Amino acid sequence: MARVAVLKTSPETVISDYKRVMELVEYKDHLPQGNRTILKLNLSWTLYYPACSTPPWQLDGVLNCLSQEGYKDILGVENQTVVTHPWKGAYYNKWLPLLKRYGIPFQPLTDVKWVEYKVKSEMMAMDEIFGEVWIPEIFMDSNIIHFPTMKTHGHTTTTGAIKNAFGGLIPKYRHHAHKKIHEVLVDLLSIQKEIHPGILAVTDGCVCGDGAGPRTMKPYTGNIILASDDQVAVDAVAARIMGFKPMDIEYIKMGHDKGLGVGDIDQIEILGMDEKQFNSLNFNFHTKRSPVVRWDQRLRKKTMHVKWLHNLLFNSPIFKTFIFASEYYHDHLWYPLTGKKKIKQFKKTIWGGLFDRYEYGEFPDYEEVKEWDPY
Secondary structure, three states: OEEEEEEEOOOOOHHHHHHHHHHHOOHHHHOOOOOOEEEEOOOOOOOOOOOOOOOHHHHHHHHHHHHHOOOOOEEEEEOOOOOOOHHHHHHHOOOHHHHHHOOOOEEEHHHOOEEEOOOOOOOOOHHHHHOOOEEEHHHOOOEEEEOOEEEEEOOOEEEOHHHHOHHHHOOOOHHHHHHHHHHHHHHHHHHHHHHOOOEEEEEEEEEEEEEEOOOEEEEEEEEEEEEEOOHHHHHHHHHHHHOOOHHHOHHHHHHHHOOOOOOOHHHEEEEOOOHHHHHOOOOOOOOOOOHHHHHHHHHHHHHOOOHHHHHHHHOOOOHHHHHHHHHHHHHHHHHHHHHHHHHHHHOOOHHHHHHHHOOOOOOOOOOOOOOOOOO
């Protein structure tokens, strides 16, 4: 039986609560100290928006726990996508001063060595979509801790620990995975189990995202944190708390059916609260699709069987016009007109007050990796 720890928390206790939620799932048994430990942070938007990316208290709580137990070889990482920039995102989400305080380097995956990996497991979609599987060399034989937030997603209903690997194990051109996104996520779960000796997921639901995720969401105060060594199970429990039936979500059911984790709530032991308290949790979320996600799905579906047209739209410079449209909508329309109003409201909440108490630090001095083309 899988085990998932679920705790109620508050800004006053969240750092110690993260230590407790990790101890409940006996995290030291899943993260051998003799290995490097990768912190796979979650950056869904370069700009700051509540529940969108790993919040500073989540990183602070986990690092506080690891430092107390003497973990030494730790590395924080994130990739670059068509909508994110790792250095800028690390600044706007206030990760850099925390990493510096704990003596942890931050390493964008744009300038590490990627190596071809021969997958032992049977792939559902990765071979068809990408042909070869490439992974960061530093991931091999390293523990990994995932830092997802609890939120909806227009492509996958919910997103969490499993999808967090999407930003670590696919170097470029990740948008092609949208054709078979659920299958790709399960493939990535199989790859993780082959390359990582230890896996832990620590999910933040202090502030959650409802609606048109993973960016243009309505922030929701959840006051919840979760942890598990089973990524399917922690995503299933998070989905249940958000108000969904986990086994109705394709990537969770596929992962369960393939034996890569447990998605059936009845087969998961909940730690940290009693059954009655857990069953009372229902955030009643509803997944919506932003205009960008809606049009992406329409165009991919309608052109999937017209190869020349599909390649023209998604494998040629024409695709960059879609990226421009997405960036313009999110960064220059929705964010200033709607997002900033929601952030202003969020800043009046208890978690908004905690976010303000963390520092941005100095804007990072970095060099662009010009040959990195995420399109």
